[in-house]
Amino acid sequence: MLAGLSAALLAAALASLATGYVPLPWPELVAGLFGQGRAGPLVQEIRLPRTLLAIGVGATLGLSGAALQGLLRNPLAEPGVVGISASAGLGSVLALYFGMAAAWPPALPLSGMAGAGLAAILVLALAGRAAGMLSLVLAGVAVSSFAVALTALALNLAPNPYALSEMLFWLLGSVRDRSRDDVLYAAPLMILGGAMLLAGGRGLDALSLGEETAASLGVRVGRLQARVVAGTALAVGAAVSVAGSIGFVGLVVPHLLRPLCRHRPSALLLPSALAGAILVVAADILVRLVPTAIELHLGVVTALVGAPFFLALLFRLGRG
Amino acid sequence: MRSSIRRRLSGPAAMGAVLMAASPAIALPTVVSINLCADQLALALADRAQILAIGPLAADPALSAMHGEAAGMPTVRGTAEEVLRLAPDLVLSGAHQQRKTNALLERMGFRVMALPSPDDVEGVARMTVAVAEALGHGPRGRRLAAEMRAAFRVPAGPPTASALVWRPNGFVSGRGTLSDAGLAAAGLDNAAARAGIGAWGTMPLERLVARPPDLLLLEDYMAEKSSRAQALLVHPALARLSPPMRVAAVPTADWLCPGPWMAGAVGRLRDLAAEGRG
Amino acid sequence: MTPLLAVDRVSVVLGGRPVVHDASLAVPAGCLTALVGPNGAGKTSLLRAIAGTAAWQGGIRVGGQDLRRMPAEVRARTVAYLPQQRDVAWGLAARDVVALGRLPHRTFAGGESAADRAAIGRAMAAADVAALAGRPVDRLSGGERARVLLARALAQDAALLVVDEPTAALDPYHQIQVMEVLRAEADAGRAVVAVLHDLALAARFAHQVALMDAGRMVAAGAPASVLTAAALARVYRIEALAGTHDGAGWILPWRRC
Numbered sequence: 001m002l003a004g005l006s007a008a009l010l011a012a013a014l015a016s017l018a019t020g021y022v023p024l025p026w027p028e029l030v031a032g033l034f035g036q037g038r039a040g041p042l043v044q045e046i047r048l049p050r051t052l053l054a055i056g057v058g059a060t061l062g063l064s065g066a067a068l069q070g071l072l073r074n075p076l077a078e079p080g081v082v083g084i085s086a087s088a089g090l091g092s093v094l095a096l097y098f099g100m101a102a103a104w105p106p107a108l109p110l111s112g113m114a115g116a117g118l119a120a121i122l123v124l125a126l127a128g129r130a131a132g133m134l135s136l137v138l139a140g141v142a143v144s145s146f147a148v149a150l151t152a153l154a155l156n157l158a159p160n161p162y163a164l165s166e167m168l169f170w171l172l173g174s175v176r177d178r179s180r181d182d183v184l185y186a187a188p189l190m191i192l193g194g195a196m197l198l199a200g201g202r203g204l205d206a207l208s209l210g211e212e213t214a215a216s217l218g219v220r221v222g223r224l225q226a227r228v229v230a231g232t233a234l235a236v237g238a239a240v241s242v243a244g245s246i247g248f249v250g251l252v253v254p255h256l257l258r259p260l261c262r263h264r265p266s267a268l269l270l271p272s273a274l275a276g277a278i279l280v281v282a283a284d285i286l287v288r289l290v291p292t293a294i295e296l297h298l299g300v301v302t303a304l305v306g307a308p309f310f311l312a313l314l315f316r317l318g319r320g
Numbered sequence: 321m322r323s324s325i326r327r328r329l330s331g332p333a334a335m336g337a338v339l340m341a342a343s344p345a346i347a348l349p350t351v352v353s354i355n356l357c358a359d360q361l362a363l364a365l366a367d368r369a370q371i372l373a374i375g376p377l378a379a380d381p382a383l384s385a386m387h388g389e390a391a392g393m394p395t396v397r398g399t400a401e402e403v404l405r406l407a408p409d410l411v412l413s414g415a416h417q418q419r420k421t422n423a424l425l426e427r428m429g430f431r432v433m434a435l436p437s438p439d440d441v442e443g444v445a446r447m448t449v450a451v452a453e454a455l456g457h458g459p460r461g462r463r464l465a466a467e468m469r470a471a472f473r474v475p476a477g478p479p480t481a482s483a484l485v486w487r488p489n490g491f492v493s494g495r496g497t498l499s500d501a502g503l504a505a506a507g508l509d510n511a512a513a514r515a516g517i518g519a520w521g522t523m524p525l526e527r528l529v530a531r532p533p534d535l536l537l538l539e540d541y542m543a544e545k546s547s548r549a550q551a552l553l554v555h556p557a558l559a560r561l562s563p564p565m566r567v568a569a570v571p572t573a574d575w576l577c578p579g580p581w582m583a584g585a586v587g588r589l590r591d592l593a594a595e596g597r598g
Numbered sequence: 599m600t601p602l603l604a605v606d607r608v609s610v611v612l613g614g615r616p617v618v619h620d621a622s623l624a625v626p627a628g629c630l631t632a633l634v635g636p637n638g639a640g641k642t643s644l645l646r647a648i649a650g651t652a653a654w655q656g657g658i659r660v661g662g663q664d665l666r667r668m669p670a671e672v673r674a675r676t677v678a679y680l681p682q683q684r685d686v687a688w689g690l691a692a693r694d695v696v697a698l699g700r701l702p703h704r705t706f707a708g709g710e711s712a713a714d715r716a717a718i719g720r721a722m723a724a725a726d727v728a729a730l731a732g733r734p735v736d737r738l739s740g741g742e743r744a745r746v747l748l749a750r751a752l753a754q755d756a757a758l759l760v761v762d763e764p765t766a767a768l769d770p771y772h773q774i775q776v777m778e779v780l781r782a783e784a785d786a787g788r789a790v791v792a793v794l795h796d797l798a799l800a801a802r803f804a805h806q807v808a809l810m811d812a813g814r815m816v817a818a819g820a821p822a823s824v825l826t827a828a829a830l831a832r833v834y835r836i837e838a839l840a841g842t843h844d845g846a847g848w849i850l851p852w853r854r855c
Contacts, residue, residue, distance in 0.1 A: 021397065022405040045428050046401050073687035102415070105423060160520055162437050166416040177400040177421040206701055208687040209750070215651045216681075217754070218674030218702045263688040263734070293376040295397055 001260055005274035009055070012281040016051040017043065019285045049183045053175045054284040055277040056183075056190045057243045060235040062276020063269055065250020066257075067197040070204035070265030071228045072137060075258075075313070078250035079236045082136070082229065083119045083143030085247070088240035090147040090154075091115025093167045097154045109185045112241020113234070119143050120233035124226060136225065173244035173299025175284055186238040193235025194273065196227050201266030204228075208265060246299045248306020249276050255313065348456040349409035354398035354421065356383060357577035358412035358435050363389040364580055365452045365461055372406045385573045385581035400424045410454055437578065439519060441472045441501050444578040464580035471583035472505045479509035481534035481596055485570065490522040498582065499539075499575055506589035508535065529557050532565045535596055537589075539570045568592050600662055602627040602789040603648065603758055608656035610643040617643045619813040620656070625791055625806070627757065630784035632800035632821075633793045635810035636834055641793045642682065644810070645760050648791065649679035660758055674702035678754035680761040684747055689734035692746045696722055699753030717753050724779055725749035741772040748776060752783065759783060760791045765799060777803040797838070801825055801849040809833060822847050831855055 018029055024039050032043030065078040072081070079085045091111040094100075100107035126139035151171075158164035203224040206214035211221050239246075253275045254268055261267035280298065283305075287296040352373050353362040359378035362371055363386040375398055377383050378390035396402040400421050403411055408430075413422050415434040422432050433454060438444050445465035452461020485492055485499050493499035494517030495510070503510045511533035512523055536558070558565065570592075574585035601624040610618035618640040625631045633641050646652035650665055650673050658665040660676050668676065678699070686695060699721065700714040710718075722728045725745040735743055744764065751759060764780065765773040773796070781803050784790045794800045800807050801821045808818040809825070811833045817824045830838050830851075839850040 021399055021402045041428055042401060042404050046399075046404065046424065101419065160437065162414070162416040166419070169417055177424045179420075179424040179427050181423075181427070182420075202701060202704070206698055208690060209695070209698060209747075210681065210683050210685060212646075212649075212651050212681045212683060213679070213750075215670075216649050216674065216677070216679035217698065218670040220670055258688065262694060263690050264694055265688070293397070295399065 001271055002274070005271055005278065009274050009278050009281070012278050012285070013051050013055060016054060016281050016285050017047050019288050020047055021288070045180065046177070049178050049180050050175050050284070051281065052183050053178050053186065053242060054281045056187055057175065057239040057246060058249060058277035058280025059273040060190050060194060060239040060276070061246060061249035061280070062253040063194055063197050063273035064232040064236050065276070066254040066265070066268045066272035067200060067204065067228050068232060068250070069254050070207065070268070071200075071225060073208060074137065075255055075317070076251065076310075077137075078248070079232055080144065080247060080250075082123055082140035082232065083147060084116045084123075084229075084233050084236050085240055085245050086144045086147035086151070087119030088112045088116040088237045089171055089245045090151045091118075091237075092170060092241050092244070093151050093154050096167050096170060097158070097163065105181070106185060109182070109238065109241035113189065113237035115147070116233040116237025116240065117230075119147065120229045124229055169297065170244045171299070172297035173246040173302075174287075174295070174297045175243050176295055178242060182242045186242045189238035190235045193231040193233070193238070196231030197235070198269055200224055200228050200231070201269050204265035204269075244297070244299060246280065246302050248302050248310065249279055251313075252306050252309050253279060255309075349454070350406075351410045351412060351455060352396065352403050352406050352408040353378075353412040354396065354403065355412065355414035355418055355435065357437075357579070358414060358433075359390065360384055360386040360577050360581065361435065361448065361451050361579050362412050362455070363393075364464065365448070365457055366455045367457075370455060372408050373402070381573065382571075383573055383576060385571075385577070385579070385585070387573070400428070403430065404428065412451065439497055441469060441498065444498065444580075444582070445469055447578070448580050464583075468580045468583045471586045472501055474504045475507050477507075479504075480507045480593055481509065482511045482514070483508040483535040483537055483593075484511040484523065484528070484533040485537045485539050485575075486523070486528075487539050490525065490528075492517060492521060492523045493575075494518050494521055498578055502575070502582065502586045502589055505586045506593045508589065508593050525557065529561065532558070532561050534566060535592065536565050536567045537570045537592070538567060539572055539575065566596055568595075600659075601625055602661055603791065604657070604659040605644070605648065606657035606659070608644065608647055608654050608658060610640065610647050610652055610654050612643060612652075617813055618647070618654075621810065621813070621815040623808050623815060623818055625758075625789045627789050628784055628787050629805045630781055630790045630792065630803060631806040631808055631818075632804035633791055633808050633810065634795070634797060634800050634825075635816075638812075639810040640813040641810055642762055645679075645762050645791065645793055648758075648760050649677055649681075651679065651681075671702055674754070674756075676756050677758045677760065678751040678756035680747060680751040680759075680764060682762040682766065684743060686735045686743070686747075689736045691731070692727060692733050692735055692738070692742075693718065693722070693731040695735055695746055696727070696749045696753050699750040699755075702754065717755050721749040721752035724752055724782065726775065726779075741768050744768055744772070745776065745779075748779065752779075756788075758789045758791070762793045763795060764792055765794065765796060773799060797825060797830075797849050797851060801840075801847045825849055 022042060028037055028039045029043060031037035032039030035044055068077040068082060069075055091114050092108055095108045095111035122143050123139045155164060155167055203219045206217045206219045215221050254272045257271045257275055258268055261271060283298055283301045287298060287301060290296055348367060348370050350370055350372050351362055351366055353359045354375055356375055356377045359374040362374060371393060373394045373396040374390060376395045379387050381387040384390060403425055411425055411430050411432045413432055413434050415436055422434050425432050433451060435447060438447055445468060448465045449461040452458055483503055492512040495513040496519050500510045500513055515523065515527060603625040605621060605623040607620045607622055608618060609616060609620055621644055635641050643652060647654035648658060696718050700717060703714060725748045727745050727749050730742055730746060735746055748764060764776050777799050780790050780792055804821055806818060807821045807824040809816045809829060816833060817829060830836055835855060836851050837853050837855050839852050841848055
């Protein structure tokens with residue numbers, strides 16, 4: 001399955017590189033990838049960063065969704081549930097609101113990560129070290145509502161209609177026109193956070209038997225929780241701060257893959273990262289192909305697919 | 321890195337300039353605009369031949385004061401990729417929504433003018449001149465700026481009536497906004513400024529009913545298309561005022577973006593004020 | 599000879615309330631000990647302390663080693679714990695659940711070793727769940743699931759096995775089956791401690807019965823010497839019928855007193 005997903009991701013990435021507003025024949029595209037020929041700047045400065053970010057953001061969302069679902073033993077969990085997405089969004093909106101992002105561009109990603117990190121620390125503090133899963137979910141709900149309220153406050157107090165529309169569009173999510181700098185800010189954190197999540201796989205397996213059994217199997221549950229929440233904060237914070245909020249990827253992807261991984265949380269992690277990347281890259285191809293006056297936002301597309309899926313899942317869980 | 325990209329990009333363009341050196345008019349900088357307000361400035365200030373592309377909204381009569389000029393112009397969605405393909409000498413953009421695109425284009429060596437949203441006439445005049453100079457049309461820009469300054473001159477004598485510009489959800493333009501300056505120039509007293517509202521705020525319906533202005537100006541992109549919009553926008557409480565308040569529509573396109581076309585918008589406000597007196 | 603499990607004056611405080619007070623217990627290798635007592639006597643809390651999942655005061659030594667000083671991985675290879683809670687998240691297959699018992703034996707990067715596979719096979723055969731290997735646990739009956747989870751604990755290959763109410767909610771056939779498995783594990787050389795509510799099963803299968811009441815260890819010893827009429831009246835406030843059959847004692851709670 002990993003080989004299949006990797007091949008599909010490679011195909012999607014190539015399709016993404018070949019999609020755009022300037023028709024490029026394959027030879028020129030390939031030459032451009034290596035900085036050669038007329039298309040060099042276009043491919044290296046515009047399409048490559050865009051594709052890389054779509055991969056990174058999608059992988060981050062799929063992976064953290066799978067890890068959080070394993071940690072919370074809840075198929076409805078995703079970065080949104082523990083309040084990390086909303087807080088990263090709040091951080092970004094504040095950077096835009098106070099004009100920091102205009103004065104010093106790195107302020108936007110940094111403040112998004114700060115928001116995510118703060119949320120993670122708050123969730124851990126609320127839920128405690130030997131926390132039960134329920135308290136973690138409740139802490140996430142509390143943190144997330146608080147972040148949403150503060151975001152609404154910032155939008156409400158927007159200094160002018162232009163700032164308001166900038167913040168609103170930011171929240172809709174997009175990887176349009178991101179530069180190599182954006183990749184350089186976000187990639188190391190996404191990789192570090194992702195590695196922390198991948199390392200927690202076996203602990204997550206043990207957790208499917210409950211916290212007590214996991215502890216008796218030698219898993220340090222408190223440490224595992226801290227690692228998953230911190231890894232999610234790093235990776236999702238970085239992703240949200242470069243691409244805005246893109247929802248439902250972390251929900252849909254692990255759910256579809258779970259039966260293929262024999263329901264083992266550890267076996268689900270890497271495939272979810274790959275499939276999340278495929279999904280976001282495909283959505284990003286779609287927004288460029290749909291002939292709307294202004295490019296559709298990624299978060300809009302993923303929500304249009306994800307929200308009905310979420311509802312269907314709720315119905316099924318409710319009946320079962 | 322950056323300079324090498326720019327060199328590669330400007331190669332063909334530079335060659336073009338050498339070939340066309342015989343006719344200096346062609347050597348004017350080319351421009352792509354990726355923002356609605358910038359589109360209108362480009363259309364107002366540049367020669368048609370200079371404009372390689374504008375945004376998709378500039379041709380919408382409900383949003384753009386320059387919609388007539390925009391008709392038939394090539395449009396772009398406003399992505400960096402499109403700009404790169406067109407390789408203009410100048411990119412006109414906005415300071416807010418296009419932040420990422422601006423940064424990317426500047427990184428690749430393009431000259432990007434991210435237009436601010438000035439809130440006074442002097443600021444708009446300065447922006448107009450700056451953009452005009454960048455486009456090689458300094459005299460044109462200065463002439464339009466002077467016309468606009470003249471249009472905004474406040475007439476002698478006290479205001480003839482009070483007026484309020486009312487937008488959906490009760491948003492009004494208070495003191496120190498361009499609408500405020502436009503009302504004053506039309507001899508109208510801005511009721512929002514009188515009510516102590518700053519630059520951008522909302523007027524509670526209750527206060528509007530308690531102290532109605534002589535003239536309620538509905539600014540909505542619907543107002544131009546449908547007379548029913550007026551009825552929809554106004555609360556029943558406003559319809560039952562006695563004596564009834566005079567209601568008129570102001571095209572959104574007049575005031576949505578700051579630029580020299582506001583001179584005409586002030587003229588339309590003057591006509592409305594005169595109708596009230598007649 | 600030191601017993602495999604030595605519990606020395608152990609106290610457990612839960613939410614500020616002392617639930618186990620100065621309890622002591624010795625369980626040698628090869629001994630199945632039934633931990634009995636009325637509801638709220640502190641049996642589960644004592645079991646959690648022994649499994650290392652609850653904080654305790656006092657001394658617990660397993661195989662001569664201080665449990666408190668054991669790193670979590672070493673403890674997990676020494677003590678296997680089957681809690682009362684039998685929920686399994688996701689639709690894990692029975693064999694995958696049993697394989698989780700090998701987690702403490704796995705190296706950081708390695709997959710299942712031959713020893714792991716052998717232990718899993720042995721545990722599944724002992725608990726009579728080999729036929730269920732590929733079935734998702736969330737589709738199994740209560741009895742099947744209880745045996746799969748027991749096999750998970752057996753696969754841990756620990757010298758000490760502590761199980762909390764392993765027969766709860768099982769029909770008589772499966773109750774007896776589970777008790778036979780525990781007895782066989784003890785006879786094969788492990789120390790087993792099982793919290794039991796069914797005094798009949800305790801009397802029939804255990805080598806030793808430990809009786810707790812109100813957080814204290816009241817008595818420990820051979821079933822017949824602990825589950826006396828006087829002790830049952832004092833601790834449980836019941837009268838019971840008792841006798842012997844096929845050389846083993848039986849007991850039947852009859853009326854309140």
